[in-house]
Amino acid sequence: MEPWRNRPNNEIVRKVVNELGASLQGHPLAEQARYRMQKWNDPRAKLERKRKRTNAVLTFWLIVISMLGTLAVLGFTGVLGTWAAVTGAIGAAVPTVLAVRSGFKLRELKADRVRLELAPPPPPRPPLPAHISSARVPMEKLHGAEDTMNQLLVQLDSPALTSMPAESVQHARQTAQEASAAIRAVSAQLQAVERARDTAPHLERASLVEGVRVLRTQLADGVDRYCALVAAAGQALAASTQFQDPREVLDDATDHMAGLASAMRDVSGYSAY
Secondary structure, rough: OOOHHOOHHHHHHHHHHHHHHHHHHOHHHHHHHHHHHHOOOOOOHHHHHHHHHHHHHHHHHHHHHHHHHHHHHHHHHHOOOOOOOOOOOOOHHHHHHHHHHHHHHHHHHHHHHHHHHHOOOOOOOOOOOOOOOOOOOHHHHHHHHHHHHHHHHHHOOOOOOOOOOOHHHHHHHHHHHHHHHHHHHHHHHHHHHHHHHHHOOOOHHHHHHHHHHHHHHHHHHHHHHHHHHHHHHHHHHOOOOOOHHHHHHHHHHHHHHHHHHHHHHHHHHOOOO
């Protein structure tokens, strides 16, 4: 182990960073940074960056092929020597192969972009609870888990992944949306009970305090189980490149999450229909 890892200054730096992050939580600058990070990680933005990179690589190889082709033509027409014809013809072979690969990749990216444009956009998420609410931290965790889940479902729904049926991915997507809605319903209940607790007379707050505690526990448990579904989607994506059945991994987690969503709907009274 390196000696610098044992220095006490590193512990001080970590504490300062943690305290600074806690103090900036809910600050407009922190919210703006989080928004830009979410925008950067959006599947459409990632696909557009890949398309631009692939297009730039294809343009570069086409320029190289044009230069080498011109050299070969000049050599075959006698303007330059035989060395130019041989060098141009042989040298253009490798860039041609790479250009063809880039062209196929660009076509796949265009197909993925069309598929994303045809897919219905996710419903707008309601704002996070107030910073003083006990629902704030679980809902922030849910927002991050939803972003990760959307990225995983895009990968699992890729045409290149033939081992995952579209029905399983759609079932997982619908279950995740229903679970998120049920979790948000519990969060809304928790915030309402918190407001009632804060305005109630002092002698009547005991039952409301207990209600806040129970709802907070249910909310945290729901978010944790949603994160378990995200982990299962990640395992399914990893299993797609191995000798495993990714559909079985995802379907088991989806069925478990469907039961959780049903239970939380019973608690919150939420109905998607």
